[in-house]
Amino acid sequence: MSATPTVPKRLPTDWKxxxxxxxxxxxxxxxxxxxxxxxxxxGLSAAFLAFLLFSMLGNGLRGFTRTEIxxxxxxxxxxxxxxxxxxxxxxxxxxxxxxxxxxxVKKALGADAEEWVSPTAWTVLRDRIKADxxxxxxxxxxxxxxxxxxDLAAKxxxxxxxxxxxxxxxxxxxxxxxxxxxxxxxxxxxxxxxVGIWGAFKGTLLTMLVTLALSFPVGVATAxxxxxxxxxxxxxxxxxxxxxxxxxxPSIIFGLLGxxxxxxxxxxxxxxxxxxxxxxALMTMPVIVIAGRNAIKSVPPSIRDAALGVGASPVQxxxxxxxxxxxxxxxxxxxxxxxxALGETAPLLMIxxxxxxxxxxxxxTDPATVLPVQIFxxxxxxxxxxxxxxxxxxxxxxxxxxxxxxxxxxxxNKFERRW
Amino acid sequence: MTAxxxxxxxxxxxxxxxxxxxxxxxxxxxKQAIKGVSIDVDMDNVTAFIGPSGCGKSTFLRTLNRMxxxxxxxRVEGTITLDGEDIYAPSMDVVQLRARVGMVFQKPNPxxxxxxxxxxxxxxxxxxxxGKADLEVIVEKSLRRAGLWxxxxxRLHDSxxxxxxxxxxxxxxGRAIAVEPEVILMDEPxxxxxxxxxxxxxxxxxxxxxxxxxxxxxxxxxxxARVSQRTAxxxxxxxxxxxxxxxxxxxxxxxxxxDYITGRYG
Numbered sequence: 001m002s003a004t005p006t007v008p009k010r011l012p013t014d015w016k017x018x019x020x021x022x023x024x025x026x027x028x029x030x031x032x033x034x035x036x037x038x039x040x041x042x043g044l045s046a047a048f049l050a051f052l053l054f055s056m057l058g059n060g061l062r063g064f065t066r067t068e069i070x071x072x073x074x075x076x077x078x079x080x081x082x083x084x085x086x087x088x089x090x091x092x093x094x095x096x097x098x099x100x101x102x103x104x105v106k107k108a109l110g111a112d113a114e115e116w117v118s119p120t121a122w123t124v125l126r127d128r129i130k131a132d133x134x135x136x137x138x139x140x141x142x143x144x145x146x147x148x149x150x151d152l153a154a155k156x157x158x159x160x161x162x163x164x165x166x167x168x169x170x171x172x173x174x175x176x177x178x179x180x181x182x183x184x185x186x187x188x189x190x191x192x193x194x195v196g197i198w199g200a201f202k203g204t205l206l207t208m209l210v211t212l213a214l215s216f217p218v219g220v221a222t223a224x225x226x227x228x229x230x231x232x233x234x235x236x237x238x239x240x241x242x243x244x245x246x247x248x249x250p251s252i253i254f255g256l257l258g259x260x261x262x263x264x265x266x267x268x269x270x271x272x273x274x275x276x277x278x279x280x281a282l283m284t285m286p287v288i289v290i291a292g293r294n295a296i297k298s299v300p301p302s303i304r305d306a307a308l309g310v311g312a313s314p315v316q317x318x319x320x321x322x323x324x325x326x327x328x329x330x331x332x333x334x335x336x337x338x339x340x341a342l343g344e345t346a347p348l349l350m351i352x353x354x355x356x357x358x359x360x361x362x363x364x365t366d367p368a369t370v371l372p373v374q375i376f377x378x379x380x381x382x383x384x385x386x387x388x389x390x391x392x393x394x395x396x397x398x399x400x401x402x403x404x405x406x407x408x409x410x411x412x413n414k415f416e417r418r419w
Numbered sequence: 420m421t422a423x424x425x426x427x428x429x430x431x432x433x434x435x436x437x438x439x440x441x442x443x444x445x446x447x448x449x450k451q452a453i454k455g456v457s458i459d460v461d462m463d464n465v466t467a468f469i470g471p472s473g474c475g476k477s478t479f480l481r482t483l484n485r486m487x488x489x490x491x492x493x494r495v496e497g498t499i500t501l502d503g504e505d506i507y508a509p510s511m512d513v514v515q516l517r518a519r520v521g522m523v524f525q526k527p528n529p530x531x532x533x534x535x536x537x538x539x540x541x542x543x544x545x546x547x548x549x550g551k552a553d554l555e556v557i558v559e560k561s562l563r564r565a566g567l568w569x570x571x572x573x574r575l576h577d578s579x580x581x582x583x584x585x586x587x588x589x590x591x592x593g594r595a596i597a598v599e600p601e602v603i604l605m606d607e608p609x610x611x612x613x614x615x616x617x618x619x620x621x622x623x624x625x626x627x628x629x630x631x632x633x634x635x636x637x638x639x640x641x642x643x644a645r646v647s648q649r650t651a652x653x654x655x656x657x658x659x660x661x662x663x664x665x666x667x668x669x670x671x672x673x674x675x676x677x678d679y680i681t682g683r684y685g
Contacts, residue, residue, distance in 0.1 A: 232491065302528035306591070308489065310541035310598055311518030320540070321530065 056394050063392025066180035066193060067146040067154040069117060069169060071108045073125070074139045078104050084133040092130065097122040105144070109174075116165055118145040118193045143176065145193050148385035150175075155388075183392060187360050188374065192385025195378075197396050199360040203273055203353075203368030204342065204400070210277020210364055211284055211341050216334055218281075219288030220323075223330070226289070227296040228318055247286035254283050255347030263351060271352040271367040279347050284337035291333020295326035328412040335408035339401055345372040371397045435462040437602055437632040438483060438520075443497035445478055445487065452478045454656040455497070460602065465624060465633045467647035467664065469640060471679065474653040476636045477525075480604050483634065484520035485513050501602070518545055520602040521595035521631075526611050527587035529579035529594070534571050537579040537590055538562060541598035557597055565593030566623050585616025592623060596631075603627070605635040609642065621646050640680055644668050652676045 014020065080100050082091060101122040102114045109116065121144040128135055128142060146154065153162035154175060169175040186196025222243075230236045258279030262268045268275050299322050307317040323330075348354070353369050354377060361368035369377070371393060378390040438460040445453035453475045460466050460483075468476040478487070485506060487493040499506050506516055518541070529537050538558045539548075548554035558575070562568040567589045571582070579590055588608055595603055605624075609617040624633060624646045637643050643650050644664060651661040652675075660667060660676045671677040 300528075302524065302526055303530065304489070305486070305522075305524055306528040306530060306594075307540075308486065308517060309484070309522035309524065310544075310594060311514050311516075312540075312544055313514045316544055320544075325531065 056391055056398070058391075059388055060391030060393075060395040062155050063388035063390075063395075064180055064183055065155075065177050066182070067151045068143040068176050068178055069109075069146050069150070070141050070174045070176065071105055071117070071144050072139065072141050073104045073108070075136045076139075078107075080136070082129070082133075082136060084136045087129060087133045092126050097126050101125055101144075109169075112165075116147055116150045116169075118147050118191060120189075120191050120194045121145055123194075143178075145182075146175070148192050148383060151193055152384060157384075183389070187358050188356060188369070188377070189358055192381070192383050192389055195386075195389055197371070197374065197393050199357060200369050200371045200374035200393070201396065201400075202360045203276075203357075204370040206273035206361060206364050206368060207276040207280065207348075207370050208338060208342060210274055211280040212334075212338060214278060214281035215284040215288055215337065219285045219334070219337075220292050220330060222285070222289045223292030223296055224318055224323070227293050228314065228322065243286045243289050247290060249283075250346075251283055251344050252346040252350065254279055255350030257282065258347060259350045269365050269367075271355045271357070271369075272365050273361060273368045273370075274364040275351050276348050276353050276368070276370065277364070279351055280341040280344060283344065283347070284334075284341045287337035287340065288330070288334050291336070292326065292330045295329025295333070296322055298329065299325045324415075328415045331411045331415065332408055335404055335411075339404055342401060342404065343372055343397070345376050348373050349376075371400065436460070437462045438499065438501050440479075440483075440499045441497055443479065443482060443495065443499060445475070445482060446494045446496075447490070448492045452656055453482070456653075456658040458651060458658060458661055460632055460634055461649075462632045463629055464648035465628050465635060465646055466649040466651065467643035468634065468636045468651050468653060469638075469643045469679075470653035470659075472638075475656040476651075476653045477606050479653070480606055480634060480636050483602070483604055484517050484522055486517075486522065488513060518598045519600055520604060521598065521600035523588070523591050523595055523603065523605040523608050525607040527584055527591055529582070529587050529590050531578065531580050533576045534562075534579045534582070534590060535575040537594050538597045541594060545598055547598060561593045561597040562590075564596050564627070565589045566619065566626070567593055583616070585612050585619055588612060588616070588620060589623065592620070592627075596627075600631060602632040602634065605633065607636050607638060610638060617642070640668070652679060654679070 078100055080095060080097075082095050098119075101117070105113050105117050105121075124142065124144055128140075145151075149158055149162040150166060150169075152158040153166045154177065156163075158166070166175060182194065183196050185198050186194060187199025189195040226236060226239065230239075258275060262275045262278055263270060268278075303321050303325065304317055307321045308314075312320065348370060354373050355367060355369065356377075357367050357369050375390055375393045375397065378386045378393060436459045440456055440458045443453055443456045444451060456479055458466075468480060470476050481487045482495050482499060483506075487495060495507060501516070501520065505511065506520075530540065532540075535558055538561050539554050542548045542554060542557050548557055559568060559572075562571065567586060570586060571577075571590075579587065582590060588611075592603075592605075592608075609620050612620065621642065624635065627633060635643075635646060647664045649662070650664040650667040652659045652667065652671075652673075654675055660671060660673045662672075667676060668680055671680060677683075
């Protein structure tokens with residue numbers, strides 16, 4: 001019908017030609033450039049991380065130590081009017097211990113020494129007397145916490161006056177530095193030498209528990225329903241878009257929602273972990289739903305077929321086969337959501353968790369604060385002593401975060417199975 | 420024992436019909452995949468469905484235990500009965516139906532659990548075992564029947580997915596057997612297996628014949644000839660010809676059947 005088309009004859013390829021050589025060189029160059037760019041990116045992020053860690057550790061580690069001054073307390077000669085046989089809380093409260101402490105410090109170290117010890121140093125005396133009333137008949141050397149000025153000077157950040165005092169004290173071997181257990185066991189306060197992270201830490205734990213208890217079951221149930229039961233129609237599309245949107249809503253808006261619904265409509269207690277947890281659960285749930293749906297989607301259909309084929313009901317298929325296989329993915333998503341909730345400050349400010357709370361919460365309805373809010377509050381304080389406390393609190397938060405992520409990796413590896 | 424029953428049935432020409440399909444049509448949305456198929460499956464013969472890819476043989480097989488229910492767009496018309504009972508009737512419980520009509524899939528799909536758990540799962544959810552000892556008996560019996568016991572008896576608690584492909588498929592057959600089904604549907608059970616594993620499965624099908632009504636979909640015409648006594652040839656959603664296997668292969672009545680089995684297309 002038609003003439004056979006004439007095919008132009010191809011020349012044999014010369015693999016050794018200059019053009020070919022250049023092409024190879026260009027290819028290698030491109031490869032090297034790409035590798036270099038990748039290395040740069042990794043190096044840059046590692047450098048930022050290292051900078052963050054070093055500056056945090058540099059400032060923060062000092063927050064875990066405190067300076068103590070050894071004071072010789074001559075109890076019999078002190079203006080203390082206490083009967084060793086009738087030590088009660090009431091008696092101790094009436095004994096005007098702050099004044100007594102000032103007096104014994106002055107007597108032991110000199111007239112200007114009252115400024116050197118912490119304004120709350122008297123609590124140490126109180127606790128010692130309470131522990132052993134017989135101390136009242138003896139002369140005892142007691143280590144009292146130093147004031148902020150002395151503490152900073154001992155960490156070589158203080159004023160000239162304080163530095164001089166520290167020099168005098170260290171020559172007399174009266175000053176020492178020890179681990180600040182109080183930082184891990186106390187709560188917020190006004191004196192930076194006497195503040196601790198425990199209240200905020202416990203508040204964080206309670207809030208996270210509430211968040212997990214609400215968002216995990218609801219999130220997983222939603223994911224399972226949407227993937228396994230819901231008919232695919234415009235309604236599920238709308239729900240899917242809404243959930244994706246919800247995951248991207250700025251957190252402050254969830255705070256306002258919590259304020260107007262949980263506090264103003266439901267009249268739940270203000271500043272409580274319960275409300276904080278509920279608000280954060282709203283934020284975390286969409287993340288769990290999205291991660292859960294992806295994890296459920298990635299379970300091979302052959303497993304569902306197999307289970308249905310031996311006569312498992314849809315619920316049995318989900319609970320015996322799909323969920324166990326999807327669990328690593330669901331857990332990873334949950335921990336990512338929880339880690340985000342752990343670092344949230346804005347929504348919690350809205351529901352009153354920025355209040356000054358000096359006692360650790362006893363339950364989820366007690367007023368509480370959380371670590372990031374505590375950091376925010378301390379960073380706002382005027383007293384210089386709070387700088388290192390802020391950094392130390394950040395270290396505690398980062399360690400908490402690290403522990404959570406470590407748990408996530410452990411759980412994922414534990415539950416990961418091959419099929 | 421099996422052989423005796425078999426001989427008796429050979430003497431009496433009437434065989435026990437297990438499942439019947441009458442004018443079955445399957446639609447996927449607008450598209451019609453099965454165009455009015457009527458067929459009887461009996462207890463004592465292995466029935467093979469053959470035909471080119473996309474002819475609807477697998478689709479039809481999946482209507483027999485309502486696995487098509489899981490496909491949202493699928494719609495089934497016509498009647499299919501199991502022991503005279505309409506399996507698409509509202510009174511039919513689909514979970515129980517799938518226990519009575521078991522299925523083995525194209526790709527071996529053991530649960531990612533131990534061998535023991537794979538077999539024990541079905542009896543457990545249907546409450547077929549009375550106590551742990553009874554369950555162990557069921558597991559052993561099922562694995563023996565699936566021809567796998569001697570290979571796995573020392574490692575029942577190893578993962579089922581660690582077995583070879585052929586062993587996995589026999590495990591899946593054992594899993595189907597464990598719930599004592601009346602019918603076993605096999606959807607190209609050997610297509611992912613090597614010839615030796617295939618031979619073992621075929622041998623197993625021979626042994627299971629008579630105890631269960633077996634329907635097997637296969638691409639492989641030699642396999643159909645080897646394992647089945649009845650063969651149905653599907654083409655473009657229609658049942659072209661259904662009869663005794665030897666007749667279909669040696670003396671097909673329809674032109675299309677003849678073209679297919681002589682390799683003209685497919």
